[in-house]
Amino acid sequence: MKINSLSREEALRALVSSENGLSEKEAARRLSESGFNEIREAHRTPLAIRFLKQFTHFLALLLWVGAGLAFLSDYLHPGEDMGTLGFAIIGVIVINAVFTYIQEYRAEKALEALKRLLPFSVRIVREGKERKVPSREVVPGDVMLLSEGDRIPADARLIEGAMLKVNNAPLTGESEASLRNALPAPGELLDSPNIVFAGTSVISGSGKALVFATGMGTEFGRIAHLTSAVEQDLSPLQKEIAKATRLVATIAALVGIFFFSLGFVIGRDFWGNFIFAVGITVALIPEGMLPTVTLSLAMASQRMAKRKALIKNLSSAETLGCVSVICTDKTGTLTQNRMTAEKIWRDGSILDAQGFMAPADDPLMQAALLCNNARFADNEYRGDPTETALLRLGRESLGDLSAERMFEIPFDSDRKRMTTVNRVGDAGIVFSKGAMESILPLCSRFLVNGVEYGMEETFRERALDAYGSLMDHGLRVLAFAYRKNPSDLLPPDPSSLEEDLVLAGLVGLEDPPRPEVPEAIGKCHEAGIKVIMITGDGSRTAVAIAREIGLVKGDPLVIEGPEFLEMDDRELREKLSVGEILFARMAPKHKMRVVSILQEEGEWVAVTGDGVNDAPALKKADIGISMGISGTDVAKEASDMILLDDNFATIVNAVEEGRAVYENIRKFITYIFASNIPEAVPYLAYILFRIPLPLTIMQILAVDLGTDMLPALALGTEKPTPAVMRQPPRSRNERLLNFSLLSRAYLFLGPIEAFACMSGFFYVMINGGWTWGMEAAPDHVLYLQATTACLTAIIIVQIGNVFACRSAKESVFRLGFFSNRFIFIGIGFELCLQLFIVYSPYGNRVFSTYPLSPAMWLVLLPFAFLLLFSEEARKYLLLRR
Ligand code: ATP
Numbered sequence: 001m002k003i004n005s006l007s008r009e010e011a012l013r014a015l016v017s018s019e020n021g022l023s024e025k026e027a028a029r030r031l032s033e034s035g036f037n038e039i040r041e042a043h044r045t046p047l048a049i050r051f052l053k054q055f056t057h058f059l060a061l062l063l064w065v066g067a068g069l070a071f072l073s074d075y076l077h078p079g080e081d082m083g084t085l086g087f088a089i090i091g092v093i094v095i096n097a098v099f100t101y102i103q104e105y106r107a108e109k110a111l112e113a114l115k116r117l118l119p120f121s122v123r124i125v126r127e128g129k130e131r132k133v134p135s136r137e138v139v140p141g142d143v144m145l146l147s148e149g150d151r152i153p154a155d156a157r158l159i160e161g162a163m164l165k166v167n168n169a170p171l172t173g174e175s176e177a178s179l180r181n182a183l184p185a186p187g188e189l190l191d192s193p194n195i196v197f198a199g200t201s202v203i204s205g206s207g208k209a210l211v212f213a214t215g216m217g218t219e220f221g222r223i224a225h226l227t228s229a230v231e232q233d234l235s236p237l238q239k240e241i242a243k244a245t246r247l248v249a250t251i252a253a254l255v256g257i258f259f260f261s262l263g264f265v266i267g268r269d270f271w272g273n274f275i276f277a278v279g280i281t282v283a284l285i286p287e288g289m290l291p292t293v294t295l296s297l298a299m300a301s302q303r304m305a306k307r308k309a310l311i312k313n314l315s316s317a318e319t320l321g322c323v324s325v326i327c328t329d330k331t332g333t334l335t336q337n338r339m340t341a342e343k344i345w346r347d348g349s350i351l352d353a354q355g356f357m358a359p360a361d362d363p364l365m366q367a368a369l370l371c372n373n374a375r376f377a378d379n380e381y382r383g384d385p386t387e388t389a390l391l392r393l394g395r396e397s398l399g400d401l402s403a404e405r406m407f408e409i410p411f412d413s414d415r416k417r418m419t420t421v422n423r424v425g426d427a428g429i430v431f432s433k434g435a436m437e438s439i440l441p442l443c444s445r446f447l448v449n450g451v452e453y454g455m456e457e458t459f460r461e462r463a464l465d466a467y468g469s470l471m472d473h474g475l476r477v478l479a480f481a482y483r484k485n486p487s488d489l490l491p492p493d494p495s496s497l498e499e500d501l502v503l504a505g506l507v508g509l510e511d512p513p514r515p516e517v518p519e520a521i522g523k524c525h526e527a528g529i530k531v532i533m534i535t536g537d538g539s540r541t542a543v544a545i546a547r548e549i550g551l552v553k554g555d556p557l558v559i560e561g562p563e564f565l566e567m568d569d570r571e572l573r574e575k576l577s578v579g580e581i582l583f584a585r586m587a588p589k590h591k592m593r594v595v596s597i598l599q600e601e602g603e604w605v606a607v608t609g610d611g612v613n614d615a616p617a618l619k620k621a622d623i624g625i626s627m628g629i630s631g632t633d634v635a636k637e638a639s640d641m642i643l644l645d646d647n648f649a650t651i652v653n654a655v656e657e658g659r660a661v662y663e664n665i666r667k668f669i670t671y672i673f674a675s676n677i678p679e680a681v682p683y684l685a686y687i688l689f690r691i692p693l694p695l696t697i698m699q700i701l702a703v704d705l706g707t708d709m710l711p712a713l714a715l716g717t718e719k720p721t722p723a724v725m726r727q728p729p730r731s732r733n734e735r736l737l738n739f740s741l742l743s744r745a746y747l748f749l750g751p752i753e754a755f756a757c758m759s760g761f762f763y764v765m766i767n768g769g770w771t772w773g774m775e776a777a778p779d780h781v782l783y784l785q786a787t788t789a790c791l792t793a794i795i796i797v798q799i800g801n802v803f804a805c806r807s808a809k810e811s812v813f814r815l816g817f818f819s820n821r822f823i824f825i826g827i828g829f830e831l832c833l834q835l836f837i838v839y840s841p842y843g844n845r846v847f848s849t850y851p852l853s854p855a856m857w858l859v860l861l862p863f864a865f866l867l868l869f870s871e872e873a874r875k876y877l878l879l880r881r
Pocket of ligand 1: 418433434435436476534535
């Protein structure tokens with residue numbers, strides 16, 4: 001029999017479980033038997049194939065052509081050593097493939113590790129007690145408690161359900177929410193209204209469900225098995241790099257062809273010309289750039305996770321760096337969400353909540369206790385912080401009160417109130433609590449010293465004054481009302497329930513700001529990021545808190561929910577462009593419109609949210625941010641980033657990391673591009689001035705694929721400097737390879753390096769007796785030493801360059817010369833490799849080098865300082881300007 005057609009008792013029996021859930025011991029046994037409740041991704045392309053793919057992309061194909069040409073010419077014209085060149089180019093392809101593969105693999109592992117941090121958990125009943133467990137630990141037989149916004153982690157049969165609606169779209173594609181119930185139903189599982197499926201989510205209502213399938217056994221697991229997992233799209237930055245690499249490679253090939261033709265026209269020897277063309281092409285191709293960028297982004301996302309911001313894909317790591325507006329909730333994000341009752345307004349005066357004692361039949365405290373879903377159990381308050389604060393106040397001033405609840409209209413952020421009907425003694429009482437704007441219009445009477453009076457204008461004004469003055473203290477104020485009316489008891493009519501109420505009083509709750517927030521707001525202001533508070537609380541509370549945290553200084557423009565609804569887009573756009581603005585009494589569903597208009601104005605918008613109704617805004621925003629602790633699963637799924645600590649300051653930290661990673665990518669690109677010039681200039685000199693070739697192709701490859709690698713990666717690990725958050729957000733249109741980067745690399749740093757390497761070459765040649773116009777035999781010791789000096793000069797200036805590239809604007813001495821230890825590891829690696837190339841017989845053979853005297857290193861060393869200090873001077877002048 002299928003589980004959907006069983007009665008609830010039969011279903012529980014079939015899974016050897018009970019209303020009280022499993023025992024911990026049994027659950028552990030089942031977990032070891034059925035495994036974790038996870039969808040194993042149908043493995044993407046097998047690893048071997050992915051490795052082989054590294055040999056067939058555009059750059060690799062270009063290099064294959066080069067190698068083929070080299071072998072062909074070796075065959076047609078033996079004795080020019082073209083065969084070695086062919087093998088060397090194949091070596092480049094292999095090294096490049098291995099390097100790329102390792103980087104991609106590491107990046108992927110880093111992202112997988114992040115996925116495991118996703119805070120998805122579920123409430124279950126075990127041994128009769130409710131507890132929260134990570135979704136992956138759910139086993140068949142567990143009894144889950146579901147409520148609005150939960151992601152359902154396993155296939156389960158409902159055993160209780162109150163107006164439970166689920167969104168089955170991920171499974172069936174149907175976007176209508178469908179109502180579930182707990183009654184037995186025959187037919188197929190998928191069509192059965194008493195079954196909830198893994199991968200779907202609860203839109204509204206609540207329920208209890210018995211898990212019968214987990215992990216790959218669920219319907220979702222079965223589908224996941226059939227379709228291969230979706231490959232992750234490249235982020236815009238990765239795409240830009242891929243495009244730039246292709247462009248540079250094409251230009252490199254064209255430059256090669258151009259100089260080959262030029263040499264041909266001016267009558268150079270064909271083979272010399274050919275070596276030149278291949279050499280310059282290989283020198284200019286930026287082989288390892290894309291994988292290095294990918295790895296940098298992955299490492300940045302790991303750093304963000306360490307700072308409690310979990311991003312779900314690499315694109316977000318870079319988008320974060322462009323954020324220009326953050327729309328943030330107040331409660332729990334800017335504040336601690338630790339509410340305590342501070343003030344009470346009743347009988348016309350404001351009292352301290354602490355120590356307040358109420359008579360047993362006091363409707364205000366009765367409402368606080370009964371119109372409330374928080375619980376006090378095991379010496380602990382549980383539930384929504386607003387409600388736990390009220391429950392505590394009620395218990396402390398009145399004591400415990402047991403009263404049967406007959407009916408409830410739950411709180412929702414649109415109506416901003418909650419209503420219950422309770423039986424207190426023999427009487428039925430309707431209690432309502434919520435925002436003043438939502439409660440006061442329902443009241444036709446008010447209560448003073450135990451006597452109910454008809455609502456008068458003077459009293460209404462006094463109530464509103466008290467409300468305003470409580471809000472001015474930054475308190476969240478709730479109004480309480482009631483009506484004694486036994487006729488409403490059974491069955492209540494919801495539409496007539498909330499009318500003719502008696503206003504009993506107000507309670508002001510304090511929710512202190514998070515201590516890190518003022519500094520984070522200050523950072524945003526410095527960084528040119530606008531912060532807009534969008535809160536469900538009243539406007540004066542919002543302004544008071546905004547002042548306290550430094551979000552506003554003057555008198556901000558406050559737009560309230562009802563006013564917002566009446567505004568047209570043009571008006572809203574105008575208002576949004578003013579300096580200080582905040583939104584109060586807003587419902588989550590209105591956030592999306594604010595986001596859209598900001599985006600139309602060209603802003604990059606980050607928005608926070610925690611509930612089901614926040615999901616559309618989270619999806620629409622450039623960066624949707626959900627709360628790891630208080631957020632619903634639906635919000636977490638709709639978001640790009642999850643704050644593991646719900647803290648606003650964490651958003652700012654993530655933005656800082658996002659900006660830093662972009663800067664870092666620029667740093668290593670500048671570093672790599674700069675060294676292309678000293679690689680290209682020797683070839684130009686060779687062809688234009690007819691001198692012996694100062695640098696061989698193998699030596700170029702030693703730099704590009706050997707010595708440059710680790711220092712470049714080390715630049716990718718630079719920590720964000722304070723300066724990163726002192727500049728305005730990057731514009732949407734800004735290109736990574738912009739004029740300032742290219743000109744610095746190609747027109748400033750590169751030429752200094754070229755000067756160094758050519759000086760090294762000529763120094764050896766001229767001291768050895770060479771004069772202009774003399775030919776040099778390829779195996780002549782003097783010539784070998786001169787090319788070795790040229791190569792060593794590049795290695796040495798690149799040491800100066802790696803320090804120069806640590807910042808485009810700031811002096812490296814201000815950054816702290818020793819503050820990035822990876823730079824020193826990179827330089828150590830670079831030097832060891834160079835010593836091997838220069839002093840080992842093997843290195844000499846492969847790279848056509850010859851041991852240099854130590855004195856030669858001393859001659860070349862000043863070039864590193866020349867580069868570094870020229871760069872320091874440039875930065876100094878830049879700063880002064
Ligand atoms: P923010 O948007 O700043 O995070 P929020 O999302 O907590 O705030 P809501 O939960 O929508 O805001 O609350 C808006 C208003 O609804 C509150 O100011 C309060 O008056 C009222 N309210 C909040 N919680 C309850 C509740 N449990 N019962 C009745 N009214 C409530």
